[in-house]
Amino acid sequence: MGAEGQQNAGSWIREFQSEEDAAEAAMLLEQAPEAALWRETDLRKVRDLAGVTSLVSITGGRISGMLIGRKVGEEAEILNLAVRPTERRKGEGRRLVERLLEG
Numbered sequence: 545m546g547a548e549g550q551q552n553a554g555s556w557i558r559e560f561q562s563e564e565d566a567a568e569a570a571m572l573l574e575q576a577p578e579a580a581l582w583r584e585t586d587l588r589k590v591r592d593l594a595g596v597t598s599l600v601s602i603t604g605g606r607i608s609g610m611l612i613g614r615k616v617g618e619e620a621e622i623l624n625l626a627v628r629p630t631e632r633r634k635g636e637g638r639r640l641v642e643r644l645l646e647g
Contacts, residue, residue, distance in 0.1 A: 555608060555636065557643050560598035562591045568607045569600065576626035596623070597647055601636050603628075611640035620645055 560569070570584040590598045590612055601609035609627040613620055622644070627636045 555601050555603040555631075555639075557599055557601045557639060560587075560590060560600050560610065560612070562588045565600055565607060565610075569610050572607055572610060572626050572628055573624070575629055579626035580624045582624060597644055599640055599643055601627075601631075601640055603631055603636075609636040609640055611637075611644055613644045615644060615647060 566584045566587040569587050570582070573579050573581050590596065595614045595616070596612060597614060598612045599610065600607045607628075608631040610625070611622065612624045613622040615621075622641070625637060625640065627640075
């Protein structure tokens with residue numbers, strides 16, 4: 545996908561932009577106790593990690609979900625995944641995982 549991201553049902557997915565997204569992603573992780581709680585300073589470095597794909601979904605102008613993972617051949621590993629509580633059960637996490645697998 546290009547810089548515009550992938551649109552679906554009122555939300556869209558794009559690559560994580562470290563500086564711009566780190567603070568909002570850190571707040572999202574605080575709302576998701578099942579996700580690993582990564583600090584904002586660590587999230588700022590995520591795009592620099594070799595072989596790692598980092599994605600965010602946007603709904604209503606805000607980050608509503610995030611996924612950090614990697615794919616090697618036919619295998620993929622999710623390093624962290626979170627969806628804003630108000631956006632759960634709407635397919636947001638599934639769309640993030642599908643986008644990782646496409647890459």
